[in-house]
Amino acid sequence: MSESKHRNIRSYVLRKGRLTVAQQLALDELWPHYGIERGKTVLEYGEHFARPADVILEIGFGNGESTWQMAQQEPDKNFIGIEVHEPGVGHLLMALEEHAIENVRIACEDAVPFLQHRVACGSLAGVRIYFADPWPKKRHHKRRIIQPEFVSQLAHCMTQGGILHLATDWQPYAEHVLEVMQFSPDFVNLSVTGDYCERPDWRPYTKYEKRGERLGHEVRDLLYQRA
């Protein structure tokens, strides 16, 4: 897929959040162990993980609350978390060390070019995108990460039978996902009702879910299988 097709998707805003001293220390001391440096070549997972296993990519992990808990719950898998927000990366690094978690590696960059250049075709057993920025204003809808070109890039990177899991507390965003995904020839919706699924127990309960509930929003889980 050509890069130009993706050029317009800028699904995040780089907030100027200041790093705490502890986060800076984690970046200095733990990044060399857990971090995936930027590059242009396709990743060899064997160079990053201690043992071969299915690889799950979590896109936009925020503070990494879900990431470390899923990795702890699913020790038979390898996880790559990707996030542009450095303080969040520092936060996750600290959690990985605190809980002695070894099956997570972190990339600190935009997931769109990362998928294009660094992830081998058919190499991801799962992709998880939780509480993606919903970009509620109409003029910003094009910034939502779920777009047809991005979905075909995901399909390209995933194994047959791999699971794409999204969760959101913003109903218009959930409907946007349903609409984009229904035109994808590469994914099958796993919902028995053709829309949303039961909350799978592998998804940890995090602050975005709590906030959504406080605001009276329903949380939607969307699960798709790579055809």
Ligand SMILES: C[S@@+](CC[C@H](N)C(=O)[O-])C[C@H]1O[C@@H](n2cnc3c(N)ncnc32)[C@H](O)[C@@H]1O
């Ligand atoms: C609303 S937060 C949700 C965080 C987390 N998933 C959770 O549930 O707690 C969305 C996150 O996605 C990140 N993000 C958005 N687009 C991204 C991209 N293209 N690449 C990497 N991270 C991205 C943002 O920086 C932000 O931290």
